[in-house]
């Protein structure tokens with residue numbers, strides 16, 4: 001049996017695994033290819049552990065549902081078509097649409113699960129093969145608020161600016177809006193020591209799997225009203241300042257802007273914070289004192305506080321608190337955000353964001369444009385300017401944007417106001433989706449192009465620590481399936497694009513490394529060859545240097561070396577007038593599924609464990625609405641109606657219900673969420689939506 005060292009295809013922890021191939025494993029189906037088995041592998045992030053998603057991930061490879069030949073829509077049906085014909089037709093139609101409507105009539109939508117090489121090549125393809133500025137990706141729905149807040153505070157955005165293993169020695173960890181016990185279970189191993197030391201504090205409107213870790217011992221769970229996290233953090237900051245719990249020397253020597261922060265939190269007395277958030281004043285004081293109680297304190301944030309219209313300001317409030325306490329850049333303490341998607345970190349560094357070029361540099365920066373244009377072999381003037389963020393891009397479909405290429409994303413499930421997105425896809429002149437499966441988005445396509453999966457290709461990912469990792473090919477792809485690098489090269493050639501279009505990931509990585517040189521996310525010292533042995537490959541990793549596991553020890557990335565504390569104010573703390581029968585819907589993830597569920601819903605063990613969306617609702621609320629355990633529930637608002645089975649739980653507030661977002665059809669949670677966005681990050685409001693709930697008729 002052969003063993004190939006690689007990493008999990010799913011989340012940002014990127015647990016190490018071994019892929020086993022050999023005839024002695026059980027036979028599988030697609031093209032009668034050799035079977036693949038999964039083994040655990042020791043690595044600093046997962047220490048040999050995998051969650052059930054990782055253990056069952058081999059089932060994706062030979063799944064009966066894989067698309068193994070290009071498909072073309074004919075009427076309401078898909079028919080197989082050869083690669084040459086599919087690519088010729090797509091190139092002709094892209095060219096024609098560009099000529100008739102302008103280059104920005106073609107949009108590109110990428111994903112945070114794409115390898116670094118694909119994310120890089122996609123940005124290049126959009127800008128110099130298609131000539132469009134209209135590119136963005138689903139990471140906009142994931143990390144954009146944390147990224148914006150990190151950039152303005154530190155001058156750099158690396159989710160965790162320290163290795164995960166640093167958490168092992170923590171005395172106190174404040175985890176705000178993250179359910180790691182469900183989303184990345186091996187991560188819990190790094191919280192165990194803190195939990196045993198009674199130092200784990202979880203903020204979540206639900207008594208989530210992670211919040212339950214605080215039950216035994218002296219941990220704390222704060223359960224605020226959804227969407228009031230900013231006020232909660234301002235309130236804790238108020239106590240830290242008022243009771244002089246902050247680190248004055250650190251604040252004076254390593255930060256700027258703290259006087260503004262002092263003024264901005266002055267009004268947030270504990271009693272007032274309690275009125276808005278529901279968190280008792282005693283708990284607020286307890287949190288402030290525990291955070292300030294000595295060394296070994298970490299503050300970690302997740303999507304729960306970031307996926308809001310004030311997500312950037314809320315993360316900023318968490319960073320301000322961290323800076324006041326002197327945590328950032330100090331050994332054994334820090335602030336970090338927990339990236340979600342597999343390459344959520346690398347996916348935002350190489351140019352698939354609307355306003356970015358490789359190296360995490362602004363597309364408006366003349367120096368960056370000149371350098372990247374030279375690597376691409378074009379004149380800088382040929383590079384378009386910034387495009388528009390994902391929600392706006394999707395809002396233009398069928399109007400300004402007539403054609404869309406989708407790579408590694410399932411927007412019909414994952415975008416806000418998903419029903420409207422599906423309707424707009426139907427108005428396009430051309431929709432091309434590259435995927436392994438016929439996802440809900442691919443079902444709307446004119447062409448579905450089947451692509452290789454993680455175990456069938458070489459590449460790199462950058463995990464939540466900013467550590468660059470090697471993915472390796474363990475098995476050849478099915479006949480008829482191609483890599484996205486090959487597809488982009490073929491289309492670029494047909495579109496007469498300038499420059500070199502490599503199809504081997506190692507060569508694309510070398511180009512990426514050159515294009516990133518001198519940027520914030522500098523990969524110029526890295527190569528596939530080096531990554532075969534280098535485990536400590538944290539960026540920035542400049543040529544001739546080594547990786548950087550811990551940032552900010554001496555200075556922050558702003559020119560003066562100081563962190564910027566930005567005063568933020570809550571714009572929505574007054575109770576909203578709502579109809580008495582309205583509840584607040586919070587969406588989130590389950591242990592068994594990943595993102596839109598397009599992959600995990602096709603894995604038997606995961607599907608049978610969680611075959612449908614359940615609506616978590618408090619028993620008293622359910623009783624008021626005439627709903628019993630297991631009853632069908634209808635959740636609705638102006639945008640749509642979703643159906644889910646009622647799951648009664650005292651772990652959720654009486655004014656709140658919870659729906660997972662991994663399901664499609666009549667269970668699409670994002671059919672209810674609104675396409676309103678944070679003015680700074682363009683993050684949509686996923687975590688606070690007003691809905692009505694009623695008992696539905698049995699289907």
Ligand code: SF4
Pocket residue numbers: 008009010011012013014015046049050051052053054055183184185186187
């Ligand atoms: Fe994969 Fe994430 Fe589970 Fe690890 S925690 S096995 S990376 S899904």
